[in-house]
Amino acid sequence: MTAMIPYGRQDISEVDIQAVVDVLRSDYLTQGPAVPAFEKSVAEYCGTQHAVAVNSATSALHIACLALGAGKGDVVWTSPNTFVASANCGLYCGARVDFVDIDPHTYNMSAQALEKKLFEAKQQGALPKIVIPVHFAGQSCEMYKIKVLADQYNFKIVEDASHAIGGRYLGEPIGNCRYSDITIFSFHPVKIITTGEGGIALTNDTELANRLALLRSHGITRDSEQMTHQTDGAWYYQQIGLGYNYRMTDLQAALGTSQMERLDEFVLRRQAIAKYYDEMLSNLPITLPWQHPNSYSAYHLYPIQLKDHLNRRKVFDELRAAGIGVNVHYIPVHTQPYYRKLGFEIGDFPIAEDYYVNTISLPIFPALTKDEQNMVVCLLKQFLEKTH
Ligand SMILES: Cc1ncc(COP(=O)(O)O)c(C=O)c1O
Numbered sequence: 001m002t003a004m005i006p007y008g009r010q011d012i013s014e015v016d017i018q019a020v021v022d023v024l025r026s027d028y029l030t031q032g033p034a035v036p037a038f039e040k041s042v043a044e045y046c047g048t049q050h051a052v053a054v055n056s057a058t059s060a061l062h063i064a065c066l067a068l069g070a071g072k073g074d075v076v077w078t079s080p081n082t083f084v085a086s087a088n089c090g091l092y093c094g095a096r097v098d099f100v101d102i103d104p105h106t107y108n109m110s111a112q113a114l115e116k117k118l119f120e121a122k123q124q125g126a127l128p129k130i131v132i133p134v135h136f137a138g139q140s141c142e143m144y145k146i147k148v149l150a151d152q153y154n155f156k157i158v159e160d161a162s163h164a165i166g167g168r169y170l171g172e173p174i175g176n177c178r179y180s181d182i183t184i185f186s187f188h189p190v191k192i193i194t195t196g197e198g199g200i201a202l203t204n205d206t207e208l209a210n211r212l213a214l215l216r217s218h219g220i221t222r223d224s225e226q227m228t229h230q231t232d233g234a235w236y237y238q239q240i241g242l243g244y245n246y247r248m249t250d251l252q253a254a255l256g257t258s259q260m261e262r263l264d265e266f267v268l269r270r271q272a273i274a275k276y277y278d279e280m281l282s283n284l285p286i287t288l289p290w291q292h293p294n295s296y297s298a299y300h301l302y303p304i305q306l307k308d309h310l311n312r313r314k315v316f317d318e319l320r321a322a323g324i325g326v327n328v329h330y331i332p333v334h335t336q337p338y339y340r341k342l343g344f345e346i347g348d349f350p351i352a353e354d355y356y357v358n359t360i361s362l363p364i365f366p367a368l369t370k371d372e373q374n375m376v377v378c379l380l381k382q383f384l385e386k387t388h
Contacts, residue, residue: 002246003184003323004325005125005299005363005368005376006188006325006363007190007327007365008191009365010191011262011365012194013258013262014263015130016255016259018210020251023251024251029249029251031250032250032314034253034257035053035247035248035249037253038053038195038253038254038256040164041256042175043202044372045173045263046073046174046175046176047172047175048183048203048204049204050209051192051200051208052202052209052212052216053200054145054201055078055198055202055246055247055249055388056186056246057187057199058085058088058089059246060185060199060200060246061085061088061089061132062093062198062244063215063216063244063246064091064182064201064212065093068208070094072095074092074094074096074128074130075095075097075098076090076097076098076130077099077128078090078097078131078132078133079109079134080137080334080348080353081107081134081136081356082136082333083162084386085189086134087333090130090132096155098340099241099334099338099344099348099349101350102136103291104354104355106139106141106292107292108139108140108141108290109141111141111142111149112271114146115145115149118152119150121153122180123151127154130158130188131158132157133159134160134162135160135162135163135167136328137160137161137163137301137303138298138300139164139289139291139297139328140164140169143157145177146179147179157185159174159183161183161185162185162186162300163191163300164298164300165191165192165263166192166193166267167297168295169295173353174200177202181203182201184202185200187252187256188190188198194258195248195253195255196252197252198253210226214243215242215244216239216243216247217245218243220237220239220240221237222236230238259288267299269366269382270300271296271297273299273368274289274297276370277362277373281377284384286305286306286384287305289301289302301364302359303362304361305355305359305360306358306384309357310361310387311384314382314383318379319380322362322379327360328359332353362380
């Protein structure tokens with residue numbers, strides 16, 4: 001039996017392996033020089049002033065919300081078409097979470113729906129403190145429009161760019177925080193680059209960067225300028241807030257820095273794979289992932305939509321049985337039992353729900369070969385004909 005072709009997977013080179021081995025042989029497995037080196041490499045790539053590396057994008061989202069002051073009585077809005085972590089971060093802080101339905105073409109939070117919801121929320125005195133647009137599949141949201149609304153309605157923006165490192169919006173790198181307060185990336189192995197587990201928060205605001213760094217490590221500082229009184233000596237540190245242990249290790253950071261060397265190559269490869277799917281699948285009764293002209297996607301995912309959900313189930317099962325590790329992104333967050341208990345109902349965000357019932361994510365990752373892609377295309381055609 002041949003191995004399953006997954007929907008996504010990491011690409012690890014001998015150079016990556018050596019970078020991790022070098023750390024293993026060094027003095028620091030954590031809290032050493034590899035973490036700031038990785039932060040510098042991501043910040044420079046994106047053109048952002050500060051970067052705070054952490055142990056996951058989930059942690060990055062949590063401390064981003066805390067750093068922006070989310071707490072009890074506040075509201076955080078995100079997209080329903082995302083992984084649960086984009087919404088959970090608001091709940092961790094004691095805030096309430098709500099959603100904004102998606103655009104039917106990009107599957108990203110709709111700027112139009114956001115505008116309408118903000119208008120209504122203002123009437124009710126229930127404006128959000130933070131909005132978290134998610135760059136689904138690697139394609140940027142319409143950040144220019146969202147930033148105009150942020151200025152008008154006075155909310156903060158955290159870009160959940162977990163899928164999107166290496167992508168661009170209006171010709172500039174996603175992550176530069178031109179339209180947001182904080183941007184976060186994920187380095188889980190299925191993402192564009194990996195550190196095993198890992199995430200990062202980027203910002204151009206020095207005060208926010210300090211808060212993020214404190215929250216990452218117990219609320220502890222060794223910087224005498226941040227202390228309440230003169231240091232007792234070289235050993236001294238102070239806990240000046242309540243933080244966590246969300247640190248990234250040097251092993252992870254070294255892998256990340258090494259992966260950054262191939263980031264552009266990875267995204268070009270993903271773009272080429274997407275283009276080939278676009279060509280090969282163009283005449284089938286499916287909707288291909290439409291690209292906004294302002295976007296250069298990192299193509300974390302290649303989601304297609306079938307014409308009806310009965311076919312989706314059949315085609316999905318047949319592809320899986322044939323060794324194609326297709327997946328589904330995403331079950332709308334508000335339909336999860338935990339969120340249903342908070343009061344959300346089926347039908348609350350109909351566009352995300354309609355999209356969900358028909359979607360399948362096809363394999364896309366740098367090492368996917370032409371032969372494997374042809375096999376995916378051929379099987380998909382065959383199964384679509386059968387179910388028609
Ligand atoms: C959109 C989005 N946000 C957040 C996360 C959480 O990332 P991590 O696994 O690094 O915590 C994911 C992970 O899949 C994601 O897809």
